[in-house]
Amino acid sequence: MPGPTHVQATINGEEVNFLCEPRQSLLEVLRDVLGMTGTKEGCNDGNCGACTVLFDGRIVDSCLVLGVEIQGREVTTIEGLATADGLHPIQQAFLENAALQCGICTPGFIVASKGLLDEEPGADEGRIRHWLAGNLCRCTGYDKIVRAVLDAGEKMK
Amino acid sequence: MDWIDFATPKTISEAVELLASKGDRARLIAGGTDLLVQLRGGRRSVDLVVDAKQIPELNEMSYSPQNGLVIGAAVPCYRIYADNAIAEAYPGLIDAASLIGGIQIQGRASLGGNLCNAAPSGDSIPPIIALGGVAHIAGSNGSRQVAAEDFCTGPGRNILQDGEMLVSINFPAPVAHSGASYLRFIPRNEMDIAVAGVGTSIVLDESGQNFVSARISLASVAPIPVFAKEAGDSLAGKPVSEATIQQASEKAIAAATPISDMRGTIRQRNHLVGVLTRRTLNIAVERARGG
Amino acid sequence: MVTVFIPTMLQPITGGVKQFDCEATNLRQVIERLDQLFPGIKDKLVEDGRIKPNLAVAIDGEVARMGLLEKVGENSEVHFVPAIGGGAS
C-alpha cells in the first residue's frame, strides 16, 4: 500500500499543501486534514448538500470529490466568504431573515446560494428553489431561506 | 472506504494501459457521483481509480449542424445545458442533463458516467438511445463503436471489456422537423430516482402532421434501459393523432418488463410508461413543429 | 375535601368507584387514604416510596413535581395520568 499523496491547491484564495489518501474525499480533507469544519457532512452520498463548496467556481458536493482531485484547482468554502470588512451579503441576509434554525445545513445553503447569485443576482423564487433542490433543510421548510436568498440577491445586484 | 490508488493519465493510451493492467479491479472516474457512493457503500470494490478528466478527448464537446454532437465521456452535465447551440438542437438531451441530481451533482456527473453506470433508472440513457447515440470505445485491442441501446448489459453492467473505456457519445445531427423529449416520474420534484422514465425522439414530415420516424426508450422498467423499437416504428408514416400516440404508448408498455419494488409496482410502472410515452411524444411533436 | 378520580383501569380494585373524596394535605396522604379504603391500590401507584415512573399525578390540572410531597388544596382534584415522554422539537 503506497503512502499518502501530496496535493497543492488554492483554498479560499490561499495556496494550501497537504497529504491525503486517495480514498479521502475533499470533505474529509477539509474537515479532518485541514481542520476546516465549517463544511458539514449530512449524508456522504450527494443527497443533502450540507458539504457544498465552490470548485473552480461551480458548486459541488465535496463528499463526492476526492481530495486528490483538487490538485492545482481552486476551492471556496464557507470559511472563505466573510472578509475583514464583514459578512458576505448572503450571510447577512440569512441572519436578518432568520433563515437558519439548527444551522447545520446553513454553510451548504450559503455556498450554494453564492454559486447562483454570483451569476444571477436577480434569480426569482422558482429559480432559487430549483437551484437549491440539492440542499436539504429539515428545520425551516425553506420559506425563510428562499426569502433570505431573494433578499441577498437584491443587495448583490 | 477500502484503500484505492488514483492515477491521472493524460492520454487515452495511457489510460487504457492502466485499465488493462488491473482488469476488473480498475475503474474510470469522471464525476464520481455514482462510483464514490458505490465504493463507500461497499457495492463496488476496485484497487485503482483512473481519472478521466485529464484526457482531452474525454472532455471534448463539439457540435455542428453538419456533423452532429460529440460529448466526451467526462463532460459534466452543466456544460451540456449551458451550451445554447446544443440546448437548441438536442432539447431531449437537455431534459435529462438538467434533472440528474441537483445542481451540485450536475457540476460533476457526466452522460458518459451515467451510461457506464448502466443503472436501469439512468436518466440520460433513454434520450441517448432515442437520439441514436453511439458509444465510442477505446481499448487495448483498438477502438470500436456500439449503439447506445446495446451498451448496457445488466444492472450496473455494460459491454466494456477489461482494458476498455468509453471515450465519447456521438449523436447524429438533428434533421429538419425533428423533436425529442425525456420525462421521468418521481414522487418528489427533483433529487429522486425515476419510478419510470421515457425518452422519445421523432421526425415529422414537412407538413408537421405525420410521423416519418420515431424512437422510444424507457427507464426503470427492466434490468436495463429498454429500446422500445416497435413502439417507435409503429408511428412511422402515421398521422400525428391521439390514436397513433395511444397505440405507440401501448406498444411501449408491451416492451416494459418492470418489477414491483419500494419505488413502485408493476401496474403503476406500466401505467406510467403509457402516460409518459404520450406526454413525451406530445412534447416532441410540439418541439418538432416549433423548429 | 380532596376529590380523587380513579383511573378506569384501577376501578376493579375500587369495585367500580370512579371518584373518592378524602381529607388530605399532600399526595402521600391521599394515597394512604385510598389504600385504607381500597387495599392494594397503593401498590399500583407507588414503587420504592415514589410515584411509579410511568405515571404522573395531576393536581388541579398541574402535573405534580414534588412527588408524594406535593401539596393538595382543600378542594383539589387529583388525577392519575400516564407520564408523557419528552416530546421535542
Added chain:
Amino acid sequence: MVANIVLSEVEYTHIGKRPIRPDGVDKVIGRAQYGPDITLKGLLHGKVLRSPYAHARIKSIDTSEAEDYPGVRAIITAQDLPFASLSKEELGAGYQALKFASDHVLAGGKVLFKGHPVAAVAAANPHVAEEAAKLIKVEYEELPPVMSVVEAMADGATLLHDDLYTSSLGEISQTASNVAAHARYEKGDVAQGFDEATVVVEREFQTASVHQGYIEPHNGTALWSADGQLDVWCSTQGAFTVRSSMANVLRHPVSKIKVTPMEMGGGFGGKISIYLEPLAALLSKKSGQPVKLVMNRVEVFEASGPAAGSWIKVKMGATKDGKLTACQAELALDAGAYPGSPAMSAAMCAFACYDYPNGLLDAYDVVVNKPKTQAYRAPGSPQAAYAVESVVDELCEKLGIDPFEFRLRNASKEGTRRIEGPVYRRIGLVECLEAARSHDHYQTPVDVQPSGKLRGRGVASGFWFNRGFVSSCNLTLNPDGTVSVVMGSVDLCGTRASIAQQTAEALGIAYEDIKPSIADTDSIGYTFITGGSRTTFATGLATINASQDIKQRMIERAAAIWEAKVEDVEYVDAVLQHKSDSELRMTFKELAGRTLTTGGSITAQCNIDPPGEGNSFAVHIVDVEVDRDTGKVDILRYTAIQDCGKAVHPSYVEGQMQGGAAQGIGWALNEEYFFNGQGQMTNSSFLDYRMPISLDLPMIDTVIVEVANPGHPYGVRGVGETPIVPPLAAIANAIYQATGVRMQSLPITPGKVLDALWSQNGS
C-alpha cells in the same frame, strides 16, 4: 398576498421583536462547533459493527482477527458493559429496564433490529476502524421478524422478549407479550353516546415509521481518564439526560461524568437517547485515548430512533346539529425493539381539541423488530390527529356542516375537562379556528382545475401539552453592565435569542447586553431536555426569576453604597433610585461598574420546575393538486395558524410553524421506512427516504395567535411541537376534496393514490 401575521394583544420592549440571534454569526461563517467538529489530542475514531438481521440470536462473536489488524486500539462487545456481569438479584426491580437500556446500546443475546450494534472498534482513523469492524465474525441464528403492531399483537405472534409482560397501570399480564403496556381512559358512556348520534363514522388508519430527518448525524466523543473521570462531547437535546443515561448503562457515578453539549444539528426529539456516547466511553476506557464516533446516514436511519408507526381505529358520533355525542379510539403505536412508544400521549392528544360527553380510549405500546422509536415533535399526536381529524372531516361532510363551524361547536375551551382528567385553563383553540375561518386562504376559493389535475382544500387541527419540567439559569452582572446568562438548555433553534430577550425584558436593559451561553453538566443545575416546546417557557421563567433576583441584589447594593435603607431604593427602567432623594440615582451600567469595589459580583440563579403549562393548539389549511394520471400530489398553498401564547421572537416562531408543517407534509406524502420481507430497511438514504426539498413546498403562511398563557409573566406557551400535528390529516382531507378518495394509510404516495383512483373507477 398574505404571509406572516401576528395577532398580538400586548406589546413589550424586547419580547415580540426580531433581533439577530446571538449565535448567528458563528453559524453563518462556519465557526460554530457541532458534535462531529470536535477534535482532541490523540483522538481515535470508532466504527460500530451492526446486525444485518432484524431479528436473530447471537451465537458467537469472534474479534480476534480484528484485534490483530494494524492500527486497531480497542474493540468492545456487550461483554464490556457492566450489565454482563450483574445478576438479576443484584439489580432487583431495575433489572429489566437496565437490560433493555444496555442491550439497546450493544446487543447482548439477541439482535432486535437491522442496525442493532453488536461490537465497536477504535482505531487511528475511521477507514481503519471500518476495515477492522468487517473482520469481526458474528454467527447468528435468524429468527422471524415481527414488523407491525398488527402482527405483533396477533395470537401466537413471535415474541421479541421472553420476559416482557403487558403492564396495565400496575397490573401485569400472566403471559409474555409484545404488548408492553395498555392504558384506558373513559368518560361517560360511549354506547349511550353513539345511540344518541345521528351520524356515526368508524374508520381504521395506519401510518408508517418515519424519521426526524435531522441533517447532522448522531455523534459522540468520550475521554475516560485513568482516575475514572469521564468527559463526553455530543450533540444532544439534553446534556443531563445523556449524563444520567450514561451513568445508568455504565454503572458509573454521575459525579464522575461531565457532558458538554455541542452545537446541535437538529433533533426534533431524536437526539435525547444515547447511542454512540457509551460506546465511545468504553472504547476510550480500553484504549486510554479519546474516541470519536459519528454515524453515517445509513446508520442514522437504521439505528437511531424513528417515530412510531401506528394502527388506529376511531369512531365518532354527532347529532344532526353537529354536536359530538361520543368519541372512541383504539391506538396501537409501535415502540420498535424496546418498550416506550408514545401510545399514551397519542391517546391523550387524540380528542384534545374537542369537548364531548362520552369517550373511551385504549392505547397499546407494542414492540416490533424496528429500531427503538423516539420522540418526534409532539410524539404520538400527529398519528392520532391524522385518524381523528379525518373522521371529523367525514362527519362534517355527512352532516353538511362547514369544518370550522363543526370544530367551533365542539371546541375545547377554558373549563373543558380532558378525558384523562385535568381541566383546561385559558386556551386559544377557538381563537385559532376563528382566525383560520376568516383567513384570506379559506375565504379564497380553490383555484380552477387545469385539465387532468384535481384540486382540493383540507383543514385539520392539533394539540400539544407544552409542559414545563426542570430548568436552571445562572445570571452574572458584568462590570461593563452586561449580563451573562448561563443555562442548561441547549439551543436547537433560537433558544439563546429567546432567553436573552426575556432577560432583557425582565431587567429593562438592551438585548445586546445579554450574553447567553450553554453550560456543561458540571457548571449548571439540572436542566431537562430542550424539547416538548418547554424551553422558551420554562428556561424563560428561570431567567425571569433570576433577573428579579439580580434587581433585588442591585437594590441592596445601591442601598449599601448610599447608606440608605433597602426599602427606600427602587429599580425603575434599569435605573436605581432613592424613593425620596432624587440626587441618589445610578443607572444599571453605573452600578455594574462599581460592583467589584463594593462587595464583588452580583449573581443570581434559579432552578425551577414550573407549573402553568401553556397548552397549544394549531389549525392548518392546505390546498393540493392531484395529477390524475400519475397520482402525484403537489402542495399549492399552505397556511398554519397557531396559538403560541406570546411569541418571544416571531421570526423563529414562524420558523417552527413552517418547519413543523414541512415535516408533516413529508410524513403525509412520501416519507416512510420501507422494509423488505426480512425486516431490513431498504431506503436508508436521503435519496430514497424522500424528505421534502425546496421545490416540493410553497411559501408557508403563518398566523401567530397570541392568547397569553396565564402561567408565564409574558404569556409564553411554546411552539415547536404542535405544528407537526395537523398537516397529516389536513392533506388527507384535501386529497379527499380533490379526488373523492379517503386515504387511510400514510404515506399517501403516488402509487397509493393511483390505486385508490383505480378502485374508485372500478378498473
